[in-house]
Amino acid sequence: MKTLVCDVCKRVIQNPIKDRNYFHIKDRDLCEPCKDQLELVLKPVVRNKHPFNYDWYERLMVESIEKAVQKGKFEAV
Numbered sequence: 001m002k003t004l005v006c007d008v009c010k011r012v013i014q015n016p017i018k019d020r021n022y023f024h025i026k027d028r029d030l031c032e033p034c035k036d037q038l039e040l041v042l043k044p045v046v047r048n049k050h051p052f053n054y055d056w057y058e059r060l061m062v063e064s065i066e067k068a069v070q071k072g073k074f075e076a077v
């Protein structure tokens with residue numbers, strides 16, 4: 001059986017199916033709860049960004065993930 005470990009919470013993801021129960025963003029694998037957490041953390045920041053810029057968003061997302069990987073969880077930006 002294929003298993004995968006979430007880079008943030010280090011939980012094992014059983015039977016990983018991309019974009020279903022895990023998400024591959026850049027070089028990182030996130031489980032579903034962590035992906036939800038990432039969106040929750042980014043949402044208020046993105047809402048205040050005018051005009052929206054995709055490069056900026058991608059950078060913000062990668063930075064947030066890297067920070068979360070070090071801390072083991074997502075925290076508000």
Ligand SMILES: [Zn+2]
Binds near residue numbers: 010030033034
């Ligand atoms: Zn996780």
